[in-house]
Amino acid sequence: MPPELVELHAPLPNLTRALNAHEPIRIVALGSSSTWGTGATSPERTYPARLEQELNASWPKGDVRVINAGVRGQLAREMLARIDRDVAPFAPQLVLWQTGVNDAIRGVAIDSYRQQLTSGIERLRAVGADVVLIDQQFYPGFAKLKNGPLYMTTLREVAAQLGVPVMQRFAIMKHLISSAQFTTASLLSPDQFHLNDRSYDCLGRILAQSLRSAAASPAREQAADKDNARM
Known part of the structure; x- marks a missing residue:
């Protein structure tokens, strides 16, 4: 995998601080069907x-728990409405927010989607969590989706504006296929939309690599210290 597709281009100060202090690590995965696990066999x-599993193998003293807060079919606004109930009680240092494809499919107004992303990030930060956004999955029907790329662009613009890293799921999946490491059929469920065991495994391992790198980078630690000094 090209490093530029794996690296998270923004600091994760709360996660880094908790790791350095050897605190228990709590991560909430907020999202829709590909977070909940549609297409997975278990x-x-x-x-x-x-x-x-990957992070506990890397950070055995960290006591890592990843809470699955995915709900199938949800839009960004519906996930935003669940933050106080399904995220905040766990006091996570990090929230992985997967969103965008359902909003594109249902034609949610771009301005509304932008505002919901912004409000969600602000709310997640208010509960003390770093945020990583996860963009859309690559699937054959995406090319036919009206304004599909616009929702991805909007997610990236909001992320850049607020200093939030993006896990480039779409580009990663596209690279795995275009480089002939996998085929579309081998990375997707029979519906050719949802992920399968293989692609969920790839996503989990690549995310673990990204988080390990972000938390271990001296530049990230220095940025985290600067962010803490401004608080």
Whole structure:
């Protein structure tokens, strides 16, 4: 995988601080069907479960728990409405927010989607969590989706404006296919839309790699210290 697709281009100060202090790590995976695990053969094969396994193997003293807060079919506004109930009680240092494809499919107004992303990030930060956005999955029907790329662009613009890193799921999946490492059929469920065990495993392992790198980078630690000094 090209490093530029794996690296998270913004600091994660709360996660880094908790790791340095050897505190228990709590991560909430907020999202829709590809967080909940549609297409996986069991809950243990979803990306949050695979991520938890990978991080506990890397951070044995961290006591890592990844809470799956995915609900199938939800829009960004519906996830935003669940933050106080399904995210805040866990006091996570990090929230992985997967969103965008359902809003594109249902034609949610771009301005509304932009505002919901902004409000959600602000609310998640208010509960003390870093945020990583996860963009859309790559699937054959995306090219036919009206304004599909515009929702991805909007997510990236909001992320850049607020200093939030993006897990480039769409580009990663596209690279895995275009580089002939996998085929579309081998990365997607029979519906050719949702992920399968193999792609959930890839997502969990790549995210673990990204988070390990972000938390271990001296530049990230220095940025985290500067952010803390401004608080």
